[in-house]
Structures are given as structure tokens and as C-alpha cells.
Amino acid sequence: MGIAVEALFTSALGLQPPWVVDDVRLDTAKRRIDFEIGCHTSRLACPACGAATQPVHDRLRRSWRHLDFFQFEAWL
Template identity: 35%
Template sequence: MISNLEKFFTGCLHLSSPWEVTNVKMDEGQTRVDIRVRNNGKFEFFCPECGGRCQGYDKKEREWQHSDLFDMECHIHCAVDRMKCRECGKVTMIDVPWAEKGSGFTLLFEAKGIELMREMPVKAAGSFLKTEPHRLWRVLDRFVERRMKHQNLAGLT
């Protein structure tokens, strides 16, 4: 049974079906909050390569660093479905709505990191966000790559 606390966090994370928060746990030292999310499995999988129907065959546990919650480090945990395409045979993980594929951070955390890196050195942003600077450099690289993809530099000399 999902309590009001889990419903509250489901809303705070802007999750909708099939995603929901099932558990929120604070460590004894009250320095970290861990949020467990699951999907109820009521959706179809489609291959990102060929668009064919896929079948989920197992789950892989993942963790993402989220923005701090009342100065406590916050992490989201989820067993994410892996699927195998019936058409092309490709194995892939489904996308989660709170993070980019392959990232160890939530979208909100990455957005906050980008804003901080605009105003201060990456090392200082990493210290503020309680993460290693090399991880933030990867966030910045992906951000620049996404922005440059839409730039027409044909006339640039």
C-alpha cells in the first residue's frame, strides 16, 4: 500500500503512471534520503533502433543523484527494465522520465549543475553539489553537444 508520503514524493518528482514512489528512507544520521521508484509494468516496450515490439526480460538496479532535500543528499533508486527486441535482437534499457540515458544524475540535478557551472569553476560547482568535478564535466559535455547539434555553422570562418 502506498502511503501519503510516497504519493507526495511521486508528485514532487512529477511522476505519472506507470511510475510511482514506493519507499522513502532517511539514514540514521539524517544526512541522506533514498527514494525508491518502480514502474507497474503496464506499458509496452518499443525498440529505439528499429521500433519493433520488445519484451522485458529482467531488471537492472540503478541509482541517480538528485538535488539535495533540506540539505540532505538525495538519491533515487529503481530497478529498470531491460528489454530485447523481437525484430533486431538489440538489448536495451527503458528510458526513465527523471534522467537521461547513461547519466547518474537526475535531470533536475543536471540543470542545477549547468546553472552553477555558468557562474563558477566546475571544481567549485562539484564541491557545492557534493560530487566529483569529472562527473560534472560529462554533464557539461552532453549539454554543449545537445546545443551545438542545432547550430548551423556553415557560414562560420
């Protein structure tokens, strides 16, 4: 029995709930792997003060370069 690719990379990236890898796209010609990261909740702790269950108000799409996975550039 195998593990889903998304679950494998969620673990490899060290993500904790509610953060998960929703999709993985590999482009061998460009030597690039793209991870679609999702947050499946409407409330999170405030990163500044730590107050619990604050409403999520920013869902802008962004991209970050991560450390390479083997020979592939990794983008989140």
C-alpha cells in the first residue's frame, strides 16, 4: 500500500495541519517541481500576538523558492 504523493511531500516539507500540499507538478525539462500549498481552515493563530482563532483575511497567491529537491528547483 502506497502513500499519496501529496501526503508524502506534506511530511517532507514539515507542514503541520491545517497546512497541506494540495498538488505537485513536476517539469523535468525545466528541472522544476511546484507545490501547491493549502490551508483548509478559516481561522488561525495571530503570528504577532499568538491570539487563537483569528479570522483568515489574506488569501493572495504567492510563490517562494524552497531548497532544491534532488536536482529540481522547488517552488511553493
